[in-house]
Amino acid sequence: MSDQNADRPVGSRGVGPNIVAPGIWEPLGAPGRVLTPQESSRLAVISSLARFPKGGLLYSRGDRADAIFNLVGGTVKAFKTPPGGAYHIVGFFFADDVVGLAANGKYVNSAEAITNVTAYRIPTMALEALLRNDPLLEFNAICKLSHELDEAQRHALLLSRGRVLSKVGLFLQMLENSQATRGENTEEIYLPMTRSDIAAYIGASLEAVSRSLRALSAQEVLAFRDRHHVKILDHARLEAIAAEY
Amino acid sequence: MSDQNADRPVGSRGVGPNIVAPGIWEPLGAPGRVLTPQESSRLAVISSLARFPKGGLLYSRGDRADAIFNLVGGTVKAFKTPPGGAYHIVGFFFADDVVGLAANGKYVNSAEAITNVTAYRIPTMALEALLRNDPLLEFNAICKLSHELDEAQRHALLLSRGRVLSKVGLFLQMLENSQATRGENTEEIYLPMTRSDIAAYIGASLEAVSRSLRALSAQEVLAFRDRHHVKILDHARLEAIAAEY
């Protein structure tokens, strides 16, 4: 298998951490807000580059949260395993995303590498110190968090849908959006995660996901190149399916 | 009806905005982190007290986000109305909560008063200026946002459950928790929202919600004083119901 996109495929990215998030108050502004080179390098001096193999754990819920991770390449899933044997994925994360949210010094969820992953490991101790006297960086953090909160609410919206077909449609649109934001090619959508992962994210059984994808494929709304690469043939129809109910 | 708890029932609260959120990195610390009196008064000078009648709109999605609101008393629901006629509630907010999240200068959802509401209206312009040279305040904002993000993820977890009974159970536990955090009496749970609101929050039909509540009541897990006041009789059983599946 070739998941060597753990290293960035392309990138007008310098060395050091990079984070993208829209502004919250400024109406316009760059589509993807980024850290200034200064901030990036300031973060760089306190962070280290870490690699995780496919299936590797970045951290587990309840662990002491001594670092956050800024992804350089690869895909990460964050999940919770509530009592009762259930398994729920709270989010998928890609290049320039940040994972490692904490509350009271402990991670609130677990994170696992879906593909090989490269990430900057930023120790919280140093980060906290840095934040204390860098209001601009702090402000960027607020923007990023606001954005994540919005994403979480969209995820909730997706989960509230009745029909699985609708959920799958929304999920694909989200992935497409995500790829577009990251400036990648949107001709084809890349699904690094398994059907089972998708199911755990959208709140349905993996069979239902499989059926939905196959149905969309049969209706020629989608076309699969292989199990992890889809092309959206009929955007309008997908839009309608995602919106209905 | 008497919804005069738009003004705080009790309160070791001074004048001026007040916000509670747990810390993110410090393991211990006060259960409910609050603004220092200094920060509160700094916010006070730029904010004004606003009142909204039951059913009143605080803001609508897409409006220019020129203020955020720090609730003093009453209950607010934040909702989205995605294309397709659906209606989804993303959260309920109570005293000391903050509503008015924005992206790119616009509100990302709408907010409506469920009861009469009193809130500090904090203009974004002034807030932004204040944040720029108050790193501590900014840090508190980060804590608050992290906490909200965690809540949103819990909401998503709730929505992912299969059985409506389980969702209702989790919802009641969340409300109980929320009340406890706010230091209110947890003997009885107060449900200011309608069944329809609960349904829109947990992702089910209002009939299903009604049936579930009645079922729990019949099994003597709950006891209703009236439609908006429940007592949890059997915590263990509720816990089990919320956890199953």
Added chain:
DNA sequence: CGCCCGTTTGATTTCATTCAACGCGTGTGG
């Protein structure tokens, strides 16, 4: 007193889950 909104209850339909079997591709060991 009577209207109206929110709620409850009932009957029917629809859809996803569940259980089960099979196909496919990859990697391994004989």
Added chain:
DNA sequence: CCACACGCGTTGAATGAAATCAAACGGGCG
């Protein structure tokens, strides 16, 4: 080099739970 096994995905049939449609109820407010 081939056979096999394993993980993952697809397909099928039966069950079950919630949505939907529909109607009656209750309490609050004019």
